[in-house]
Structures are given as C-alpha cells and as structure tokens.
Amino acid sequence: MKKIAAFALAVLVLAGCSSSEKQVDPAQEFIRDESSLALAQRHATVYCQQADCDAEWALTKRYIEQYSDTPVTQADAFDISTEVPRSTGSPAYSATRVPRAAGATLTLFAQCPGMYGTDNAKGSDYDSCATKIIKTQNGYAAYLRAHASGQ
Secondary structure, three states, rough: HHHHHHHHHHHHHHHHOOOOOOOOOHHHHHHHHHHHHHHHHHHHHEEHHHHHHHHHHHHHHHHHHOOOOOEEEEEOOOEEEEEEOOOOOEEEEEEEEEEOOEEEEEEEEEEEOOOOHHHHHHHOOHHHOOOHHHHHHHHHHHHHHHHHHHO
C-alpha cells in the first residue's frame, strides 16, 4: 500500500512539473486563433444551386437572427447585416450573396467591436468573440444542409 501511495505522489509531482513547463506563448495562441478564424471563414462560404439559393438565403437570415444579439437592420437579395452591438463580446453579422453561373456563393461574416486593437493586434474582446465567431461560422454550412431540404 505504501508503494502505491509513493507512486501516486511521484506521479502528481511529475504532473505538476510538466504542466508548469507548458505555458502558452500569447503570441502563438493569437496566431493559432487567427488560423482558426480564417478556417471558420472558409467554412462559412457555401455554393448554392440556382433552384435552392432563395431558400438557403432565407435560412441564412434565420441563422443570423438566431445567433445575433442585435436585430437584422438590412436584408435584401444580396446583403444581410445586423446592427453593430453596443455591448462588448457580441459579434456583428453580415452575409453576402454573389451570383455565379447556375447559382450563387453565400458567405457569412462576423466581427466584434473591440476584437482588434491598433495594427490588428489582439483587442480586449478578442478571446470571447473569437470563440463565438468560430462556433457560428463553423456551424453555418451544416445548418443550411440540415434545414434546406425541410424548407
């Protein structure tokens, strides 16, 4: 029993030592988050066939309304945008519909006030906003696929 207790204590001590060595460099974390945001932006760009574009565009507006803390202030056949949030940590959303041969490209955009500081440095609301934006943009295409057929 004493050997098990000694072994458990040794494991805890080693685990404590290894975790202190794994401090994350804030600059590296920012680069990783920026890469995740860029990937999420790519995931938030979809192509629709002409026959489905109107329905998918209407779903885009509904998706924005579900995730936005502010109301949609503009919506037409090519652009959707929300009011810029007054509170910190809340994204403003917009979407574009760009006609293409036999369809269109739909793109969902998002950004928070205070997300970036001077020279595109990490702003005060960056962490909370990046998390929300990545989740919302990564879920956009799946939302359209799941709901377009049931429209």
